[in-house]
Amino acid sequence: MIPSPLLAIRNLTVEFATRRGTVTAVKAIDIDVGKGETVAIVGESGSGKSVTSYALMRILDRAGRIASGSMIFSGLELARMPETEMRNLRGRELSMIFQNPRAALNPIRKIGHQIEDVLRQHALVGATQAQQKAIEALANVRIARPEERYHAYPFELSGGMCQRVVIALALACRPQLLIADEPTTGLDVTTQKAVMDLVSELTRERAMSSILITHDLGLAAAYADRVVVMEKGDVVETADANTIFRTPLHAYTRKLMRATPRPGCQLRDLLPEETISPVPSPVANQPSKQQHAPILRVENLIKEYPKAKSAGGLLSLLGGKSEEPFRAVNAISFCVGRGESVGLVGESGCGKSTTSLMVTRLIDATSGRIEFDGTDLTQIPARQFAASPFRARIQMVFQDPTDSLNPRFTAARAIADPLLRFPRLKPGESIRQRCEKLAGQVGLPLDLLDRFPHQLSGGQKARVGIARAIALEPDLIILDEPTAALDVSVQAIVLNLLQDLKQKLGMSYLFVSHDLHVVGLMCDRLIVMRGGEIVEQGNSADILANPRHEYTQALIAAIPAPPASR
């Protein structure tokens, strides 16, 4: 038990009025937060974790309301407190930081003024010291040259820097409780670590309590004292952080734990216990020792983009300055062997997506060779590549399953699309039959084939995308963050599906991702990119165990991971 809880939530129920009637988003939950304690609320999308935090701050939108329950915060009942009193607490006693930090700041107000607004609201400063206090607040979150940054607008700062400003805003009045709602979503792993370390350091320094809301078990494990697991509006399990990862009690917690990629686990381990296929996975995770004959060989590949023209295009024309083009990919070379999976890893802007677009021949390279099965594909312009027989042999699975399906095509029509251009049917086989066979291969129930994308779940849409990609039995599939938009439990299933298909169909994968754990599970070899260049490549297991380049080391160190349980 917690000796003196700062916050005690009892029986909290939150309802939303929707067109289809009332929806209960949070169902009679209990949560305690002790003084100086960090509690993580973990759950997948739709679990009600964010709604809980909004209810706590009493900033639910118009449709939502606290139906019942109490929220006692240092002796005060928040659930029924009048709005004016509540306003005095917000920002002064309890504060919140959000995901997507750039959007969380007023785009047309200087960040210094935004901090001053909060300080003045809570009457902590007069007009004269406001600026100085605001600069102090910026300095406290380790922002260099705070006097200059005071005058900056959010668009002039990086995402990580914006999140620091949001933290400064939240901590300016020295609150007792900080709620962090997915504070690192959308940030790169290295920035993510810096931000989380800062938050935990500052809260510790000031003996504050905090609530960390996240979908990422690794993050919870690394930073929380206690973990609350939520599923569909219910709290299913609450336990000490160490205990919960070692001995999760609830079935859902166990499923979540298993599905989270972590060091030392195998791909099959991600699946829920009861559904693991009886057939032991074949050579899946042992990087095969024999040398693969290369199917793809990339040499000195370069992609340059002209610098974005500023609004005063005419002015710069008059000035006569010709700007240097921007090199998104700078002379990289690598190869992918037949039947091999190669991971392409890096943070946003490292050039991995540009590389994958060039290899799929959706965009032209500036220079360099892309040799596929002995032929240099750069000789065929991207615009004409659709007519080339090589088109059928290189396919791609896209990042966002929703965006990658035409909203006006049924699942069957989407899968059939490549077959209509390159009919590869067996004698006597109709396109429909082929689609059904493909659906069977990717585990898509046949009755879903006539549905439109908006009638399918994220996982089902991902299956449709995969079925489409394998329809032409390609030799090489580029997987562009295929699971980034999915919940972890769905990710586990999709990753296993991809692995099984590769074994069965003998394809090669180029797996593009920012997540080293996932890539480690899927791939035989790894390529680490940064700033358009390859900093390290080699055997996955070796790189993960002994990274040589310091950037790879930083990348690996930055990934929070739950302890390798069992």
Added chain:
Amino acid sequence: MLRLIGARLLTTIPSIIGVIIVTFLLTRVLPGDTAAYFAGPTASPKAIAEIRSKLGLDQPLPQQFASYVAALVKGDLGQSLTTGQPVTRDIAARLPASAELTLCGLLLAMSVALPLGVLAAVRQGSWIDHLCRIIATAGVSLPVFFTGLLLVFVFYFILGWSPAPLGRLDVFLSEPPRVTGFLLIDTLLAGDFPAFRAAIAQLILPAVTLGIFSLAPITRMTRASMLAVLGADFVRTARASGLSSGKVIGVYAFRNAMLPVVTTLGMVFSFLLGANVLVEKVFAWPGIGSYAVEALIASDYAPIQGFVLTMAVMYVMLNLLIDLLYGFIDPRVRLEG
């Protein structure tokens, strides 16, 4: 900021060139005989031939364009057959009347539309919101000339509150010495209060007509963008920091919501300058709109061409002002532009 103004000024150049080309084409690529149009319906063949050579219509198109531009640079828009005056002088004399009317209409509309739109968004679903939606839909459905006639019927014929819809000032009052051309200002400068009151009385109905017309789009846009901004993440942050609702709505939401509204103003001006023509006809307002309509009836082409050109140039300038205003509000444009 100076850089921004410079850049924006440069971007208006293609627009001005386009406008000049289009007005040139409108005059020269007529299906009928341009000279006959310019000469008017009663002119003799000899007069038409004279005009043709005077206008240079017997020369090749590029040369005609060159002389057209050369004349424009000198401020020469030709002669009006109806008034017998140079078109430039006519338009200059009548422009202030139109400008005064349009600006008053716009000010009226803004002073109602902005608070209404903001209130409707803040109290979404309340009666004021419903009122706002009705105004927004009904307002764009009203033919502006019809609104004007209804107002005249009610306030002049039935109630007798307003003077006869005939021009800017009662015929028995003498105009004040011309300083700005805006009667409301000139009468005050002259200290002539009866004339000031009479000018206001004449101005109210047409200005209200224009105001009702432009009320709808501004209200609609204010409400929509205010709603969008109120749902934005940074407003949530501001609320989560405990800022008062006055501060959240006034400083955080309103200024951001004004950005799309300012953009819409360009469209509103486009409608307003068009509607101006119709309103001037209804109220016999001696502006450039009714000047163009009179010329249309008389098939007097030079004034129409001058009118279209003047309106377009004014509109381009207004858009330039709007751009600058936008840059003034939004640092992203100001600092990166």
Added chain:
Amino acid sequence: MSESSGVQPALRVRQQAPSSPGLWTHGVHIIAENPVTGLAFGLFTLIVFAALFGPMIAPFDPLASNTAEALKGPTRVHWFGTDQLGRDIFSRVLVATRLDFTIAIASVALVFFLGGLAGVTAGYFGGWVDKLVGRIADTIMAFPLFVLAMGIVAALGNSVTNIIIATAIINFPLYARVARAEANVRREAGFVQAARLAGNSEWRLLLTQIVPNIMPIMAVQMSLTMGYAILNAAGLSFIGLGVRPPTPEWGIMVAEGASFIVSGEWWIAFFPGLALMIAVFCFNLLGDGVRDLIDPQRRT
């Protein structure tokens, strides 16, 4: 695999397509939720009926003058009264429906086709087409639109066709820009990239992937601009452009009645003006309704 293990495709009976809310049910739902949209649909039917059968059911000849009956207010015989020539205003208003409706439909259809085509091509292919279309749209937008329409009709000549053309031209930028933006956004969308990988040519992509997805937005645009097209045409005839007397047309009838307002004969201008207003109001409501039906996210 988790879900498919044990499933034998051959034995599986194809189930019916899932019962998804179709467009029709959705439409009924929208009308039920928003009776105003229902009213607009009703009015629209009425207008179409008047446009089709107006001349047949009109009680009087809209052009026949009868000086004995001139300037009479609404009576049981002349529901909307008579004008200065003794013509029956009700018949004239009724008959005018066809002309006003035709102008609106024709100009919107014209600009839908031209603007849509130009915009989609510009947005999808970019390059010089994009620059050209953008430049044309910008030049048109540099004019106050009604003023440009005045100039065009004055130059091309006073006729109904030219009113249609002028109305189409001033709406061109709107259509071209919407189509351009939508095509441009979708050009790099995942599903278009996927179709590219499937070996479809660029033109095929445009026709099968882009255009069908833009159609609903363009349809919304069309219904939203119908009202504006009618207003614009009526405005032009109000100042004496396009339609000529004695042809019955709402704008010109209001113009004819305008001089009688100050002496109290309100009905001459009022009824045609009212008809115009109701028609535009109906189209605007309908436009909102169509938008709700097709594109619920854009509600304002």
